[in-house]
Amino acid sequence: MNPVPRILAFDIFGTVVDWHGSIVREVSERHPQIDANAFALAWRAGYQPAMARVRSGELGWTRIDELHRLILDELLLRFGLDHLGEAQRQHLNHIWHRLDAWPDSVAGLTRLKSKHLICTLSNGNIGLLTDMAKRAGLPWDCILSAEVFRAYKPDPRTYLGVAQTFDAAPAEVMLVAAHQDDLAAARACGLMTAYIERPLEFGAGQPKDVSPDPANTLHARDLLHLADQLGC
Protein backbone atom coordinates (compact mmCIF):
# COMPACT_ATOMS: atom_id res chain seq x y z
CA MET A 1 0.00 0.00 0.00
CA ASN A 2 1.52 3.28 -1.09
CA PRO A 3 1.26 6.39 1.09
CA VAL A 4 -1.42 8.80 -0.08
CA PRO A 5 -0.20 12.03 -1.69
CA ARG A 6 -1.64 15.22 -0.20
CA ILE A 7 -0.94 17.19 -3.37
CA LEU A 8 -1.32 16.12 -7.00
CA ALA A 9 0.64 18.32 -9.43
CA PHE A 10 -0.25 17.87 -13.10
CA ASP A 11 1.77 18.27 -16.22
CA ILE A 12 -0.59 19.87 -18.77
CA PHE A 13 0.42 19.66 -22.45
CA GLY A 14 -0.32 16.09 -23.53
CA THR A 15 -1.29 14.94 -20.03
CA VAL A 16 -4.48 16.95 -19.38
CA VAL A 17 -5.06 18.59 -22.77
CA ASP A 18 -4.71 17.30 -26.33
CA TRP A 19 -2.38 19.84 -27.95
CA HIS A 20 -1.95 17.84 -31.17
CA GLY A 21 -5.62 17.24 -31.87
CA SER A 22 -6.61 20.79 -30.88
CA ILE A 23 -4.04 22.41 -33.16
CA VAL A 24 -4.81 20.07 -36.05
CA ARG A 25 -8.55 20.80 -35.77
CA GLU A 26 -8.18 24.58 -35.72
CA VAL A 27 -5.37 24.87 -38.28
CA SER A 28 -6.94 22.53 -40.81
CA GLU A 29 -10.14 24.57 -40.65
CA ARG A 30 -8.49 28.00 -40.98
CA HIS A 31 -5.56 27.10 -43.23
CA PRO A 32 -6.68 24.04 -45.23
CA GLN A 33 -3.80 24.44 -47.69
CA ILE A 34 -1.15 23.31 -45.18
CA ASP A 35 -0.35 19.96 -43.52
CA ALA A 36 -1.84 20.65 -40.08
CA ASN A 37 -0.37 17.48 -38.56
CA ALA A 38 3.15 18.43 -39.65
CA PHE A 39 2.56 22.00 -38.48
CA ALA A 40 1.45 20.89 -35.00
CA LEU A 41 4.37 18.48 -34.62
CA ALA A 42 6.89 21.10 -35.81
CA TRP A 43 5.54 23.72 -33.39
CA ARG A 44 5.79 21.33 -30.47
CA ALA A 45 9.23 20.14 -31.61
CA GLY A 46 10.50 23.72 -31.31
CA TYR A 47 9.52 23.86 -27.67
CA GLN A 48 12.41 22.02 -25.99
CA PRO A 49 15.12 23.83 -28.02
CA ALA A 50 13.46 27.18 -27.20
CA MET A 51 13.42 26.39 -23.46
CA ALA A 52 17.03 25.22 -23.73
CA ARG A 53 17.95 28.77 -24.83
CA VAL A 54 16.44 30.07 -21.58
CA ARG A 55 18.08 27.36 -19.45
CA SER A 56 21.50 28.06 -20.96
CA GLY A 57 21.15 31.78 -20.24
CA GLU A 58 21.21 32.73 -23.94
CA LEU A 59 17.74 34.20 -23.36
CA GLY A 60 16.73 35.80 -20.05
CA TRP A 61 13.54 34.56 -18.40
CA THR A 62 11.01 34.23 -21.23
CA ARG A 63 7.44 32.98 -20.98
CA ILE A 64 6.12 30.15 -23.13
CA ASP A 65 3.79 32.55 -24.93
CA GLU A 66 6.86 34.40 -26.21
CA LEU A 67 8.75 31.17 -26.99
CA HIS A 68 5.72 29.82 -28.90
CA ARG A 69 5.69 33.04 -30.88
CA LEU A 70 9.41 32.83 -31.77
CA ILE A 71 8.83 29.30 -33.07
CA LEU A 72 5.62 30.28 -34.85
CA ASP A 73 7.23 33.12 -36.80
CA GLU A 74 9.77 30.65 -38.24
CA LEU A 75 7.07 28.06 -38.98
CA LEU A 76 4.90 30.53 -40.87
CA LEU A 77 7.77 31.11 -43.28
CA ARG A 78 8.38 27.37 -43.67
CA PHE A 79 4.69 26.55 -44.23
CA GLY A 80 4.01 29.46 -46.59
CA LEU A 81 1.85 31.41 -44.14
CA ASP A 82 4.11 34.42 -43.73
CA HIS A 83 1.42 36.68 -45.20
CA LEU A 84 -0.39 36.51 -41.83
CA GLY A 85 -0.49 39.90 -40.09
CA GLU A 86 0.24 40.73 -36.46
CA ALA A 87 -3.32 40.26 -35.17
CA GLN A 88 -3.64 36.89 -36.94
CA ARG A 89 -0.27 35.76 -35.57
CA GLN A 90 -1.28 36.73 -32.04
CA HIS A 91 -4.56 34.89 -32.41
CA LEU A 92 -2.87 31.78 -33.78
CA ASN A 93 -0.22 31.89 -31.04
CA HIS A 94 -3.01 31.88 -28.46
CA ILE A 95 -4.17 28.51 -29.77
CA TRP A 96 -2.20 27.14 -26.81
CA HIS A 97 -4.67 28.96 -24.52
CA ARG A 98 -7.56 27.21 -26.32
CA LEU A 99 -6.47 23.56 -26.17
CA ASP A 100 -9.21 21.01 -25.55
CA ALA A 101 -9.04 18.69 -22.56
CA TRP A 102 -8.84 14.94 -23.09
CA PRO A 103 -12.38 13.51 -22.66
CA ASP A 104 -11.65 12.11 -19.18
CA SER A 105 -9.85 15.16 -17.75
CA VAL A 106 -12.64 17.26 -16.24
CA ALA A 107 -14.43 14.28 -14.66
CA GLY A 108 -11.15 12.78 -13.45
CA LEU A 109 -9.88 16.03 -11.92
CA THR A 110 -13.23 16.65 -10.25
CA ARG A 111 -13.03 13.26 -8.53
CA LEU A 112 -9.35 13.71 -7.60
CA LYS A 113 -10.07 17.19 -6.18
CA SER A 114 -12.46 15.68 -3.62
CA LYS A 115 -9.57 14.10 -1.66
CA HIS A 116 -6.44 15.92 -2.83
CA LEU A 117 -5.18 19.42 -3.50
CA ILE A 118 -4.87 19.52 -7.31
CA CYS A 119 -2.60 22.01 -9.06
CA THR A 120 -0.88 22.48 -12.37
CA LEU A 121 2.89 22.21 -12.72
CA SER A 122 3.47 23.21 -16.31
CA ASN A 123 6.06 25.10 -18.28
CA GLY A 124 3.11 27.04 -19.68
CA ASN A 125 2.74 30.54 -18.28
CA ILE A 126 0.10 31.49 -15.70
CA GLY A 127 -2.07 33.45 -18.13
CA LEU A 128 -2.06 30.60 -20.65
CA LEU A 129 -3.00 28.03 -17.99
CA THR A 130 -5.74 30.28 -16.57
CA ASP A 131 -7.35 30.93 -19.96
CA MET A 132 -7.17 27.20 -20.75
CA ALA A 133 -8.72 26.18 -17.43
CA LYS A 134 -11.54 28.71 -17.73
CA ARG A 135 -12.41 27.64 -21.27
CA ALA A 136 -12.10 23.88 -20.69
CA GLY A 137 -13.57 23.84 -17.16
CA LEU A 138 -10.48 22.39 -15.47
CA PRO A 139 -11.22 22.73 -11.72
CA TRP A 140 -7.73 23.50 -10.33
CA ASP A 141 -7.28 24.40 -6.69
CA CYS A 142 -4.23 26.39 -7.75
CA ILE A 143 -2.32 27.19 -10.93
CA LEU A 144 1.43 26.77 -10.53
CA SER A 145 3.80 27.30 -13.40
CA ALA A 146 7.46 27.54 -14.28
CA GLU A 147 6.67 31.27 -14.31
CA VAL A 148 6.18 31.22 -10.52
CA PHE A 149 9.54 29.56 -9.94
CA ARG A 150 11.38 31.33 -12.79
CA ALA A 151 12.71 27.94 -13.94
CA TYR A 152 11.53 25.38 -16.46
CA LYS A 153 10.97 21.70 -15.75
CA PRO A 154 13.00 19.53 -15.32
CA ASP A 155 14.77 22.05 -13.05
CA PRO A 156 14.47 20.75 -9.45
CA ARG A 157 13.28 24.21 -8.34
CA THR A 158 9.95 23.48 -10.03
CA TYR A 159 9.21 20.13 -8.35
CA LEU A 160 10.57 21.24 -4.98
CA GLY A 161 8.81 24.56 -5.45
CA VAL A 162 5.42 22.83 -5.39
CA ALA A 163 6.28 21.17 -2.07
CA GLN A 164 7.58 24.42 -0.57
CA THR A 165 4.53 26.39 -1.74
CA PHE A 166 2.28 24.10 0.27
CA ASP A 167 4.69 23.49 3.19
CA ALA A 168 4.79 19.83 2.20
CA ALA A 169 7.57 17.27 2.14
CA PRO A 170 8.46 16.23 -1.43
CA ALA A 171 7.09 12.76 -0.65
CA GLU A 172 3.64 14.28 -0.01
CA VAL A 173 3.49 15.48 -3.62
CA MET A 174 2.73 13.30 -6.66
CA LEU A 175 3.59 14.50 -10.16
CA VAL A 176 1.07 13.27 -12.73
CA ALA A 177 2.41 13.29 -16.29
CA ALA A 178 2.38 11.48 -19.63
CA HIS A 179 6.16 11.87 -20.02
CA GLN A 180 8.68 9.56 -18.36
CA ASP A 181 11.49 12.16 -18.37
CA ASP A 182 9.38 14.63 -16.41
CA LEU A 183 8.45 11.90 -13.93
CA ALA A 184 12.06 10.75 -13.56
CA ALA A 185 13.17 14.29 -12.71
CA ALA A 186 10.38 14.62 -10.12
CA ARG A 187 11.32 11.26 -8.61
CA ALA A 188 14.93 12.39 -8.26
CA CYS A 189 13.56 15.24 -6.08
CA GLY A 190 11.66 12.78 -3.86
CA LEU A 191 8.17 13.17 -5.32
CA MET A 192 5.78 10.30 -5.97
CA THR A 193 4.92 9.84 -9.65
CA ALA A 194 1.94 8.70 -11.71
CA TYR A 195 2.27 7.97 -15.43
CA ILE A 196 -0.77 8.61 -17.63
CA GLU A 197 -0.97 6.79 -20.96
CA ARG A 198 -1.75 9.19 -23.78
CA PRO A 199 -1.01 6.98 -26.79
CA LEU A 200 -2.40 9.56 -29.22
CA GLU A 201 -0.52 12.57 -27.85
CA PHE A 202 1.29 12.99 -31.19
CA GLY A 203 -1.70 11.98 -33.30
CA ALA A 204 -2.84 8.70 -34.77
CA GLY A 205 0.04 8.72 -37.27
CA GLN A 206 2.68 8.62 -34.55
CA PRO A 207 1.51 6.35 -31.70
CA LYS A 208 3.52 6.68 -28.49
CA ASP A 209 5.15 3.96 -26.41
CA VAL A 210 3.08 3.88 -23.22
CA SER A 211 4.63 0.86 -21.54
CA PRO A 212 4.92 1.03 -17.76
CA ASP A 213 8.06 2.01 -15.91
CA PRO A 214 8.06 0.19 -12.54
CA ALA A 215 9.89 3.17 -11.02
CA ASN A 216 6.60 5.13 -11.05
CA THR A 217 4.32 4.94 -8.03
CA LEU A 218 1.24 4.50 -10.25
CA HIS A 219 0.46 3.82 -13.91
CA ALA A 220 -2.98 4.78 -15.22
CA ARG A 221 -4.78 4.70 -18.56
CA ASP A 222 -6.33 8.13 -17.91
CA LEU A 223 -7.36 10.42 -15.06
CA LEU A 224 -10.47 8.39 -14.23
CA HIS A 225 -8.29 5.32 -13.83
CA LEU A 226 -5.96 7.37 -11.59
CA ALA A 227 -8.97 8.39 -9.47
CA ASP A 228 -9.93 4.71 -9.18
CA GLN A 229 -6.45 3.83 -7.96
CA LEU A 230 -6.41 6.68 -5.41
CA GLY A 231 -9.86 5.71 -4.14
CA CYS A 232 -11.53 8.95 -5.20
Place this chain on the structure above:
Amino acid sequence: MNPVPRILAFDIFGTVVDWHGSIVREVSERHPQIDANAFALAWRAGYQPAMARVRSGELGWTRIDELHRLILDELLLRFGLDHLGEAQRQHLNHIWHRLDAWPDSVAGLTRLKSKHLICTLSNGNIGLLTDMAKRAGLPWDCILSAEVFRAYKPDPRTYLGVAQTFDAAPAEVMLVAAHQDDLAAARACGLMTAYIERPLEFGAGQPKDVSPDPANTLHARDLLHLADQLGC
Protein backbone atom coordinates in the same frame (compact mmCIF):
# COMPACT_ATOMS: atom_id res chain seq x y z
CA MET B 1 -20.89 54.15 -18.67
CA ASN B 2 -17.56 52.80 -17.46
CA PRO B 3 -15.49 50.43 -19.59
CA VAL B 4 -15.84 46.79 -18.54
CA PRO B 5 -12.84 45.24 -16.78
CA ARG B 6 -11.62 41.96 -18.27
CA ILE B 7 -9.96 40.93 -15.01
CA LEU B 8 -11.17 41.36 -11.44
CA ALA B 9 -8.39 41.05 -8.85
CA PHE B 10 -9.58 40.69 -5.25
CA ASP B 11 -8.03 41.70 -2.00
CA ILE B 12 -8.81 38.87 0.42
CA PHE B 13 -8.45 39.62 4.16
CA GLY B 14 -11.51 41.66 5.09
CA THR B 15 -12.78 41.93 1.51
CA VAL B 16 -13.66 38.30 0.72
CA VAL B 17 -13.18 36.63 4.11
CA ASP B 18 -14.03 37.72 7.65
CA TRP B 19 -10.71 37.45 9.48
CA HIS B 20 -11.98 39.11 12.67
CA GLY B 21 -15.09 36.99 13.12
CA SER B 22 -13.31 33.77 12.15
CA ILE B 23 -10.47 34.30 14.64
CA VAL B 24 -12.83 35.41 17.43
CA ARG B 25 -15.02 32.33 16.94
CA GLU B 26 -12.15 29.83 17.00
CA VAL B 27 -10.06 31.49 19.73
CA SER B 28 -12.98 32.04 22.10
CA GLU B 29 -13.90 28.38 21.79
CA ARG B 30 -10.36 27.01 22.32
CA HIS B 31 -9.00 29.62 24.73
CA PRO B 32 -12.03 31.02 26.57
CA GLN B 33 -9.81 32.65 29.22
CA ILE B 34 -8.52 35.35 26.84
CA ASP B 35 -10.13 38.37 25.14
CA ALA B 36 -10.54 36.93 21.64
CA ASN B 37 -11.55 40.28 20.14
CA ALA B 38 -8.41 41.99 21.46
CA PHE B 39 -6.31 39.00 20.37
CA ALA B 40 -7.65 39.12 16.78
CA LEU B 41 -7.17 42.89 16.53
CA ALA B 42 -3.62 42.69 17.94
CA TRP B 43 -2.66 39.91 15.51
CA ARG B 44 -3.91 41.90 12.54
CA ALA B 45 -2.31 45.10 13.86
CA GLY B 46 1.07 43.37 13.75
CA TYR B 47 0.68 42.67 10.04
CA GLN B 48 1.63 46.03 8.50
CA PRO B 49 4.70 46.52 10.73
CA ALA B 50 5.84 42.98 9.90
CA MET B 51 5.51 43.60 6.15
CA ALA B 52 7.32 46.92 6.61
CA ARG B 53 10.33 44.95 7.88
CA VAL B 54 10.34 43.05 4.57
CA ARG B 55 9.80 46.18 2.47
CA SER B 56 12.66 47.99 4.21
CA GLY B 57 15.00 45.07 3.57
CA GLU B 58 15.48 44.34 7.29
CA LEU B 59 14.00 40.90 6.53
CA GLY B 60 14.58 39.11 3.23
CA TRP B 61 11.52 37.87 1.32
CA THR B 62 9.28 36.31 3.98
CA ARG B 63 5.86 34.77 3.47
CA ILE B 64 2.82 35.89 5.45
CA ASP B 65 2.67 32.49 7.18
CA GLU B 66 6.07 33.22 8.69
CA LEU B 67 5.18 36.84 9.51
CA HIS B 68 1.95 35.72 11.17
CA ARG B 69 4.01 33.29 13.24
CA LEU B 70 6.49 35.96 14.36
CA ILE B 71 3.59 38.12 15.53
CA LEU B 72 1.82 35.15 17.14
CA ASP B 73 4.80 34.15 19.25
CA GLU B 74 4.87 37.63 20.79
CA LEU B 75 1.10 37.67 21.29
CA LEU B 76 1.09 34.33 23.11
CA LEU B 77 3.42 35.83 25.73
CA ARG B 78 1.29 38.95 26.03
CA PHE B 79 -1.99 37.00 26.35
CA GLY B 80 -0.62 34.38 28.75
CA LEU B 81 -0.72 31.52 26.23
CA ASP B 82 3.00 30.89 26.04
CA HIS B 83 2.52 27.36 27.38
CA LEU B 84 1.29 26.32 23.89
CA GLY B 85 3.65 23.83 22.25
CA GLU B 86 4.97 23.84 18.69
CA ALA B 87 2.16 21.77 17.15
CA GLN B 88 -0.50 23.94 18.81
CA ARG B 89 1.25 27.11 17.64
CA GLN B 90 1.41 25.81 14.08
CA HIS B 91 -2.25 24.88 14.18
CA LEU B 92 -3.24 28.27 15.58
CA ASN B 93 -1.08 30.08 13.02
CA HIS B 94 -2.95 28.23 10.27
CA ILE B 95 -6.18 29.85 11.42
CA TRP B 96 -5.51 32.29 8.55
CA HIS B 97 -5.90 29.32 6.14
CA ARG B 98 -9.31 28.58 7.72
CA LEU B 99 -11.02 31.97 7.55
CA ASP B 100 -14.71 31.96 6.70
CA ALA B 101 -15.98 33.84 3.67
CA TRP B 102 -18.46 36.69 4.11
CA PRO B 103 -21.96 35.32 3.43
CA ASP B 104 -22.18 36.91 -0.05
CA SER B 105 -18.69 35.97 -1.27
CA VAL B 106 -19.19 32.56 -2.90
CA ALA B 107 -22.42 33.53 -4.66
CA GLY B 108 -21.00 36.90 -5.71
CA LEU B 109 -17.76 35.44 -7.07
CA THR B 110 -19.66 32.73 -8.93
CA ARG B 111 -21.73 35.39 -10.71
CA LEU B 112 -18.70 37.60 -11.41
CA LYS B 113 -16.75 34.62 -12.80
CA SER B 114 -19.36 34.13 -15.52
CA LYS B 115 -18.21 37.30 -17.32
CA HIS B 116 -14.78 38.10 -15.91
CA LEU B 117 -11.51 36.42 -15.09
CA ILE B 118 -11.43 36.46 -11.28
CA CYS B 119 -8.20 36.15 -9.32
CA THR B 120 -6.83 36.93 -5.90
CA LEU B 121 -4.31 39.68 -5.33
CA SER B 122 -3.43 39.28 -1.68
CA ASN B 123 -0.38 39.63 0.49
CA GLY B 124 -1.28 36.14 1.76
CA ASN B 125 0.96 33.38 0.41
CA ILE B 126 -0.16 30.96 -2.29
CA GLY B 127 -0.54 27.98 0.04
CA LEU B 128 -2.64 30.00 2.47
CA LEU B 129 -4.92 31.29 -0.29
CA THR B 130 -5.28 27.82 -1.82
CA ASP B 131 -6.21 26.16 1.48
CA MET B 132 -8.68 28.97 2.18
CA ALA B 133 -10.30 28.73 -1.26
CA LYS B 134 -10.62 24.94 -1.07
CA ARG B 135 -12.21 25.04 2.39
CA ALA B 136 -14.53 28.00 1.73
CA GLY B 137 -15.40 27.10 -1.88
CA LEU B 138 -14.06 30.31 -3.43
CA PRO B 139 -14.12 29.66 -7.18
CA TRP B 140 -10.98 31.53 -8.34
CA ASP B 141 -9.81 31.27 -11.92
CA CYS B 142 -6.30 31.88 -10.62
CA ILE B 143 -4.57 32.53 -7.31
CA LEU B 144 -2.11 35.41 -7.49
CA SER B 145 -0.21 36.59 -4.47
CA ALA B 146 2.55 38.91 -3.35
CA GLU B 147 4.54 35.66 -3.28
CA VAL B 148 4.39 35.44 -7.10
CA PHE B 149 5.71 38.97 -7.50
CA ARG B 150 8.07 38.89 -4.50
CA ALA B 151 6.66 42.22 -3.35
CA TYR B 152 3.90 43.23 -0.97
CA LYS B 153 1.01 45.53 -1.81
CA PRO B 154 1.03 48.51 -2.17
CA ASP B 155 4.18 47.95 -4.26
CA PRO B 156 3.29 48.77 -7.92
CA ARG B 157 4.86 45.47 -8.99
CA THR B 158 1.84 43.67 -7.54
CA TYR B 159 -0.88 45.63 -9.36
CA LEU B 160 1.07 45.85 -12.60
CA GLY B 161 2.05 42.20 -12.17
CA VAL B 162 -1.60 41.15 -12.47
CA ALA B 163 -1.92 43.02 -15.77
CA GLN B 164 1.34 41.59 -17.10
CA THR B 165 0.41 38.04 -16.08
CA PHE B 166 -2.67 38.20 -18.28
CA ASP B 167 -1.16 40.37 -21.06
CA ALA B 168 -3.64 43.08 -20.16
CA ALA B 169 -3.39 46.84 -19.99
CA PRO B 170 -3.67 48.14 -16.40
CA ALA B 171 -7.01 49.75 -17.36
CA GLU B 172 -8.43 46.28 -18.17
CA VAL B 173 -7.92 45.22 -14.53
CA MET B 174 -10.15 46.21 -11.61
CA LEU B 175 -8.93 45.85 -8.04
CA VAL B 176 -11.75 44.95 -5.65
CA ALA B 177 -10.99 45.76 -2.02
CA ALA B 178 -12.45 46.98 1.26
CA HIS B 179 -9.48 49.29 1.90
CA GLN B 180 -9.14 52.74 0.35
CA ASP B 181 -5.33 52.78 0.60
CA ASP B 182 -5.03 49.56 -1.42
CA LEU B 183 -7.42 50.97 -4.04
CA ALA B 184 -5.57 54.30 -4.21
CA ALA B 185 -2.28 52.51 -4.90
CA ALA B 186 -3.92 50.42 -7.64
CA ARG B 187 -5.45 53.54 -9.17
CA ALA B 188 -2.02 55.18 -9.28
CA CYS B 189 -0.94 52.24 -11.46
CA GLY B 190 -3.84 52.79 -13.86
CA LEU B 191 -6.21 50.06 -12.61
CA MET B 192 -9.96 50.49 -12.19
CA THR B 193 -11.12 50.16 -8.58
CA ALA B 194 -14.18 48.88 -6.73
CA TYR B 195 -14.67 49.56 -3.02
CA ILE B 196 -16.58 46.96 -1.00
CA GLU B 197 -18.19 48.08 2.27
CA ARG B 198 -17.29 45.73 5.09
CA PRO B 199 -18.45 47.76 8.08
CA LEU B 200 -17.85 44.87 10.49
CA GLU B 201 -14.33 44.01 9.30
CA PHE B 202 -12.94 44.85 12.77
CA GLY B 203 -15.95 43.48 14.65
CA ALA B 204 -19.11 45.07 15.97
CA GLY B 205 -17.16 46.95 18.64
CA GLN B 206 -15.15 48.90 16.10
CA PRO B 207 -17.35 49.83 13.13
CA LYS B 208 -15.47 51.06 10.06
CA ASP B 209 -16.03 54.20 8.01
CA VAL B 210 -17.38 52.91 4.71
CA SER B 211 -18.22 56.21 3.06
CA PRO B 212 -17.68 56.37 -0.70
CA ASP B 213 -14.61 57.85 -2.33
CA PRO B 214 -15.63 59.27 -5.72
CA ALA B 215 -12.17 58.38 -7.06
CA ASN B 216 -13.23 54.71 -7.19
CA THR B 217 -14.82 53.35 -10.34
CA LEU B 218 -17.48 51.50 -8.34
CA HIS B 219 -18.74 51.37 -4.74
CA ALA B 220 -20.66 48.28 -3.63
CA ARG B 221 -22.24 47.02 -0.42
CA ASP B 222 -20.97 43.50 -1.07
CA LEU B 223 -19.97 41.18 -3.93
CA LEU B 224 -23.57 40.54 -4.99
CA HIS B 225 -24.06 44.28 -5.34
CA LEU B 226 -20.84 44.45 -7.37
CA ALA B 227 -22.17 41.69 -9.64
CA ASP B 228 -25.39 43.71 -10.07
CA GLN B 229 -23.38 46.77 -11.11
CA LEU B 230 -21.25 44.79 -13.58
CA GLY B 231 -24.34 43.15 -15.09
CA CYS B 232 -23.38 39.60 -14.05
